[in-house]
Amino acid sequence: MCGIVGILGREPVAMRLVEALRRLEYRGYDSAGIAVLENGVLKRVRAAGKLRNLVQKLSDADLQSTIGIGHTRWATHGGPSEANAHPHIAGRVAIVHNGIIENFKELREQLQHRGIQPESDTDTEIVAHLINVALEEGATPKEAVLSVLEELRGAFAFAIIFEGHDNLMIGARRGSPLAVGHGEGEMMLGSDAIALAPFTSRITYLEDGDVVFLTREGFEILDGERRHVIRPMQFTQAASLLVDKGGYKHFMAKEMHEQPDVLGHTMSEYLDFANGRVRLPELPVDLKALGRMTITACGTAFYAGMVGKYWLEQLARLPVEVDVASEFRYREAPLDAGGLSLVISQSGETADTLAALRYCKARGQKVAAVVNVPESTIARESDVVLRTFAGPEIGVASTKAFTCQLVVLAAFALAVARERGHVDAEREQELVRALQQVPRLVVQALEQEEKVAKVAHELAHASDILYLGRGINYPLALEGALKFKEISYIHAEGYAAGELKHGPIALIDEKVPVVVIAPRDALFEKTVSNMEEVAARGAKIVLITDEAGAMEHGAKAFETITVPAADPFISPLLYAIPVQLLAYHAAVFLGTDVDQPRNLAKSVTVE
Ligand code: M6R
Numbered sequence: 350m351c352g353i354v355g356i357l358g359r360e361p362v363a364m365r366l367v368e369a370l371r372r373l374e375y376r377g378y379d380s381a382g383i384a385v386l387e388n389g390v391l392k393r394v395r396a397a398g399k400l401r402n403l404v405q406k407l408s409d410a411d412l413q414s415t416i417g418i419g420h421t422r423w424a425t426h427g428g429p430s431e432a433n434a435h436p437h438i439a440g441r442v443a444i445v446h447n448g449i450i451e452n453f454k455e456l457r458e459q460l461q462h463r464g465i466q467p468e469s470d471t472d473t474e475i476v477a478h479l480i481n482v483a484l485e486e487g488a489t490p491k492e493a494v495l496s497v498l499e500e501l502r503g504a505f506a507f508a509i510i511f512e513g514h515d516n517l518m519i520g521a522r523r524g525s526p527l528a529v530g531h532g533e534g535e536m537m538l539g540s541d542a543i544a545l546a547p548f549t550s551r552i553t554y555l556e557d558g559d560v561v562f563l564t565r566e567g568f569e570i571l572d573g574e575r576r577h578v579i580r581p582m583q584f585t586q587a588a589s590l591l592v593d594k595g596g597y598k599h600f601m602a603k604e605m606h607e608q609p610d611v612l613g614h615t616m617s618e619y620l621d622f623a624n625g626r627v628r629l630p631e632l633p634v635d636l637k638a639l640g641r642m643t644i645t646a647c648g649t650a651f652y653a654g655m656v657g658k659y660w661l662e663q664l665a666r667l668p669v670e671v672d673v674a675s676e677f678r679y680r681e682a683p684l685d686a687g688g689l690s691l692v693i694s695q696s697g698e699t700a701d702t703l704a705a706l707r708y709c710k711a712r713g714q715k716v717a718a719v720v721n722v723p724e725s726t727i728a729r730e731s732d733v734v735l736r737t738f739a740g741p742e743i744g745v746a747s748t749k750a751f752t753c754q755l756v757v758l759a760a761f762a763l764a765v766a767r768e769r770g771h772v773d774a775e776r777e778q779e780l781v782r783a784l785q786q787v788p789r790l791v792v793q794a795l796e797q798e799e800k801v802a803k804v805a806h807e808l809a810h811a812s813d814i815l816y817l818g819r820g821i822n823y824p825l826a827l828e829g830a831l832k833f834k835e836i837s838y839i840h841a842e843g844y845a846a847g848e849l850k851h852g853p854i855a856l857i858d859e860k861v862p863v864v865v866i867a868p869r870d871a872l873f874e875k876t877v878s879n880m881e882e883v884a885a886r887g888a889k890i891v892l893i894t895d896e897a898g899a900m901e902h903g904a905k906a907f908e909t910i911t912v913p914a915a916d917p918f919i920s921p922l923l924y925a926i927p928v929q930l931l932a933y934h935a936a937v938f939l940g941t942d943v944d945q946p947r948n949l950a951k952s953v954t955v956e
Pocket of ligand 1: 512647648649650693694695696697698699702745746747748832835949951952953
C-alpha cells in the first residue's frame with residue numbers, strides 16, 4: 350500500500366526521503382517519487398518500478414532543498430507508470446497521498462469545466478489542482494487545504510508542500526494512517542514510525558479527521574471538527590526495530606525462522622506456565638451469557654480466524670461466525686448490542702477490517718482486536734487489544750504474524766472455555782502445557798527445511814496445485830494455497846478434503862500435485878480416503894503428516910513431509926511451518942520477488 354513521508358529539515362532532504370521510503374518498501378509499491386522546494390521552486394523526480402530507479406534519477410539531480418515529500422505508490426486509479434507516480438504537482442502545490450478519493454470523477458469534471466486538464470489518471474492530482482485553484486482565488490495554503498478537504502469523500506492521508514512557503518508542510522488523515530515525527534529543529538510526516546525511525550523516535554499519531562500544520566519550529570493540529578487539539582507524543586521503539594534481513598536471503602525467511610522466539614514471546618503474555626493457566630485482559634462482556642460471536646479479518650488473518658472458530662466452538666461451545674471483512678461489512682449482518690466481535694489484523698490498518706470493526710461498534714458490540722501493531726488504528730479503536738508479539742513483519746507474505754495470531758486465539762478460546770465452564774483446571778493445564786511445547790516443536794518443524802525445499806522444487810513445475818485439509822487443518826489448506834500463489838504466482842486452491850468429490854476432483858490428473866495436510870488424529874483415516882481418491886486419478890500426492898501417519902500411509906504418497914507429533918490442539922501451529930516453507934522455496938526456485946510479490950501490498954488501506 351502507498352507510503353508517505355515528508356521532511357521539513359535543516360539539511361538536504363532528498364536522500365533522507367529515499368531512506369524513509371526504503372523503510373516503507375515492505376508495504377508494497379510499484380513506483381516512487383519525491384518533490385522538493387529547490388530555491389523556492391517545486392522540483393520533482395519520479396520513477397516507475399523499484400526505488401533503485403528513483404535513486405538513479407536522483408544521482409543526476411543534485412538537490413539541496415531542506416523541505417520535501419516522498420511517496421511509494423501502489424496503483425489504484427491509473428496504472429503503475431511514472432506519469433501516475435506521486436508526488437503530483439498542480440501550480441504551486443505538490444502532494445503525496447495514500448488512499449482513494451471516491452468522488453474523484455465528479456471533482457475531475459468540475460476541474461475540466463474550468464478548463465483544467467489533469468496530466469495523470471490519478472485521483473490525487475485532482476486534489477492538487479483543487480488546492481491550487483483555491484490558492485489562485487486568494488486563499489492561504491491553510492485555508493485552501495481545509496476547504497478542499499471538505500469536498501473529498503473517501504480515505505486518505507496527505508502530505509503537501511507549497512511553492513513560496515519554505516517553512517510549511519500540511520498533513521491530513523481520514524482513514525489512512527499518518528504520524529508526525531519530532532526532530533531537533535525539524536519536523537516530519539510518515540505513514541508509520543518505521544519510516545521515520547532513522548531520524549526520530551518521538552512520534553505523534555494523528556487521529557482520523559486530523560489536519561496538521563508543520564513548521565521547523567513546531568506544529569498545530571485541528572481535529573475533524575476543526576478545533577485545536579493536542580495529541581500525545583510517544584517514544585516509539587521503531588528506531589531500534591531491526592529492519593534488515595539478519596543474514597537471510599529474504600525477510601520472509603528471517604520471519605519464518607523467528608517463529609520459535611516470537612511465539613514464545615506472545616505465549617508469555619497470555620499463558621502462566623508456572624500454574625498452567627491462561628491469563629487474558631478482562632473482556633468487557635459476560636462470556637457466560639454470550640450466545641454467539643463474530644470474527645472478521647482478511648487474507649491470512651481470516652484463515653487464523655477460521656482456526657479460531659474451530660477452537661472456540663470445540664472448547665468453549667460458543668457458536669462463531671467467521672467472515673471476510675470485505676463481505677461482512679456489506680451483508681448487513683444483524684448483531685446484538687452488548688455482544689462480542691473479534692477482528693484480526695497484522696497491520697491494524699486494513700481498511701476492510703477497520704470498517705468491519707466500526708460496523709460492529711456502531712451496533713453496540715464490544716470489539717476485541719488481535720493486532721501486531723499496537724499503535725495502529727484498529728488497536729486504538731478497539732475495546733480490548735490482544736496483541737501479538739511477532740515484531741515487524743516486512744515480507745508481504747504473512748508468516749510469523751499468522752502463527753502468533755493462532756497463539757492468541759488458542760489462549761482466547763481457552764479463557765472463554767474456562768469462563769463458560771467447559772474446561773476444568775486439569776484440562777486447562779494440559780492444553781497450556783501443549784501450547785508451551787510449540788516453540789520447541791516449531792524448531793523441529795523448521796529443521797525439515799532442506800527436505801521441504803526439494804519437494805517445493807518439484808511443485809514449482811506445476812501450473813495448478815490443490816491443498817487438502819480436514820477439520821481444524823482445513824484453514825491450513827486454504828492458507829497453504831494462498832501462500833503458494835501469492836509468492837510463486839502458481840495457481841493453487843485449498844479445499845476441505847471431503848468436499849473434493851463434489852466438484853474439484855474433476856481437475857485432477859497427473860499434472861496436478863495435491864498437498865494433503867493430515868496429522869494422525871481422529872480424522873486421519875477419512876483424509877487418507879480422500880487422498881486415495883485423488884491418487885487413483887493419477888495425482889502426485891505430497892503428504893504432510895507426523896511419524897505415525899507417515900508409517901501408516903506414507904507409501905501412498907509421492908513425497909512425505911513429517912511434522913513432530915503433538916496434541917491435536919496445537920497442530921495448526923505446527924502444520925503452518927511446512928506450508929510456509931513449501932511456498933517460500935518454490936518462489937526462490939522460480940526467482941520471484943519473494944518479499945514484495947507483484948501486485949500485492951503489505952498493508953491494504955483501501956477497500
Ligand atoms: O494486516 P492484515 O493482517 O489485516 O492483512 C490482511 C491480509 O491483507 C494479509 O493477511 C494478506 O493476505 C497476506 N499477504 C497474506 O500473506
